[in-house]
């Protein structure tokens with residue numbers, strides 16, 4: 055009679071593969087840093103790196119939400135237009151002057167952005183779950199709606215934050231530093247830490263992964279699939295709101311072209327970070343890494359003179375494909 | 388080890404070994420198949436039967452050892468290579484495209500053409516014939532996702548048998564079939580054997596092995612422990628060789644059912660399209676069986692009851708009305724349903740054992756906001772012990788457990804919920820005889836504790852062995868109840884088919 059041998063000293067092959075796929079984006083990032091150094095030694099300077107990472111903040115934060123949606127088996131194409139829409143409404147609200155005290159006004163505007171982001175996400179979530187419309191189509195629809203509303207709000211022009219005092223008050227949220235670190239970077243890491251905690255440590259996160267890997271198993275285990283998916287879209291909306299709150303002080307203005315193609319960049323960051331598009335696997339820190347990689351590639355191209363910077367889009371496209379090929383290779387072994 | 392070597396074997400494997408990571412699951416196996424024989428492979432869950440078959444069919448590469456066909460060494464890089472040599476495998480798991488029709492699945496990858504287009508009519512006809520040969524009645528135009536597990540199994544067998552073959556490997560083909568379909572399948576196997584095809588046959592149903600096999604090889608813990616002519620072995624001998632001890636009494640002793648209060652009272656429950664007007668009661672501490680042919684609507688009735696399908700009717704739990712609109716509701720009320728489809732609906736195959744075990748009861752493992760992983764790990768250790776889950780390592784993925792061990796993991800997962808009513812659909816499908824004994828004991832113990840249990844099963848001896856009462860369903864209706872000395876196969880088959888035993892014979 056056999057005895058169940060349950061104590062084995064080493065991990066089996068399966069979990070080693072797992073780890074390889076998880077650390078691959080970090081290895082890629084390290085290699086890129088090295089490449090950047092050889093292309094132009096200035097690249098590796100602290101000032102340049104902080105600058106690059108700061109600029110990746112919008113995509114990184116949006117991509118954190120996209121990690122939730124994608125690992126639940128969904129997709130959200132509307133995030134770019136959502137940024138434009140929420141940011142426009144936020145600026146219009148601040149211009150309206152309904153609250154006299156600038157500080158109170160700013161806080162109210164931030165709360166408004168948060169609520170709007172969550173509401174847009176909720177709409178996406180309900181359309182895909184209760185309305186049972188494929189996420190691709192549903193969010194393609196809301197993408198059009200958000201973009202159209204923004205164009206209408208701005209009447210084809212720009213929406214600009216007018217109040218000088220308000221501008222001055224709001225500026226540090228993007229340009230300020232905390233203990234020497236630019237605030238956007240702090241926010242990336244704080245948001246990522248919260249996202250990682252919820253995804254890896256809480257019941258909701260476990261349910262999300264279960265829904266993404268097999269909806270039926272989730273349903274038979276008593277998990278409310280629609281609720282879990284809808285919340286994932288709301289999380290995406292909240293992440294968009296955080297990105298908007300960072301974005302508005304940077305330029306103080308929006309237009310019909312704000313956030314164009316950001317949805318694709320966010321999805322790229324998620325995929326490069328090792329999250330599977332078919333759902334069931336979510337890698338928060340991989341996503342952050344993916345967003346950094348995208349921005350660093352652009353930066354290296356500008357600093358070096360090998361390739362025209364007009365080719366950035368093509369290079370980013372190539373990165374997605376290479377990332378997928380590498381993942382495939384790692385999975386197969 | 389009897390050498391009736393009149394002719395060279397079709398296939399001859401020597402010294403096959405297979406290691407996954409650091410776990411050696413097969414050690415030095417010698418195996419041969421001759422033309423026109425059925426060679427049965429038996430062994431406990433996790434003994435390595437499926438792994439061995441997958442090596443022969445080109446799904447896995449052996450770590451060591453060689454395979455010869457017609458005296459020539461061969462190496463299969465993929466199942467396509469093996470098929471080209473005439474070796475086909477009916478997998479233990481169902482591998483079909485759920486959104487395609489039965490006929491499209493059967494001809495997938497070798498569609499019949501007519502000029503540039505596919506010839507659907509010819510494929511539908513061919514599929515209908517292939518299925519009729521297996522004694523089943525499935526419309527070839529039905530989409531596979533609408534079929535029951537048993538029907539899918541038959542489609543899978545039909546698909547494989549259409550490939551030109553010299554050796555057919557069946558990995559537990561009858562696990563989800565009722566006696567009726569099993570008989571038809573065994574007939575088909577005898578026909579292809581008569582044509583000189585070599586057959587490897589895996590089953591946990593030992594009487595069936597006795598009936599069909601010419602030779603029997605027993606694996607235990609990845610080693611070949613015996614190989615005999617089937618005529619020399621009785622099912623009891625096979626069980627002993629497999630498990631390494633006597634399995635004399637499969638079913639536990641049960642106390643005669645006393646008068647007890649009703650726990651679950653179902654009245655006129657309709658599951659549209661599947662079950663009509665079902666009424667029954669379940670008492671505290673009772674084990675109630677549901678028998679019927681494939682497609683009788685037993686699974687769908689249970690799924691309707693727990694809120695997995697739309698259903699109307701009156702359900703009372705402990706006297707108060709209950710209506711479950713989803714599993715969340717039924718689990719909370721203390722009614723747990725264990726699906727017959729453990730791979731599709733029971734377990735997350737790409738996640739580890741710990742995640743699977745606690746998925747339905749995460750609330751118990753959450754303190755504050757956080758999941759307590761240490762507590763989860765402890766629960767896993769306990770479950771591995773209580774349910775005797777055999778695995779090389781605890782970090783394995785659920786999909787890598789052997790079939791029987793997956794079933795035990797699913798049982799463990801649902802038991803963590805501490806349910807009052809447990810509905811088990813096909814509790815021992817694909818489970819070896821030693822583990823069956825354990826699971827029956829376990830079900831009986833649950834009833835002793837005062838829980839109420841519904842067992843849906845296609846295995847009649849199992850229902851008769853453990854149930855207090857058996858309800859029989861036919862075409863969506865409960866057509867009768869058998870108790871006491873009426874609990875025998877004839878009575879049940881009569882009710883299930885609508886023909887009395889005399890007529891059927």
Ligand SMILES: Nc1ncnc2c1ncn2[C@@H]1O[C@H](COP(=O)(O)OP(=O)(O)OP(=O)(O)O)[C@@H](O)[C@H]1O
Nearest residue numbers: 407412432433434435436437438787788789790791
């Ligand atoms: N891909 C894999 N990686 C790691 N271990 C595996 C893998 N596939 C199978 N195993 C292990 O190999 C052993 C043999 O499994 P196998 O499926 O061959 O058993 P089996 O005899 O067919 O059992 P059952 O009767 O339950 O179907 C098991 O311990 C299983 O966990």
Ligand SMILES: [Mg+2]
Nearest residue numbers: 436437479790
């Ligand atoms: Mg098996």
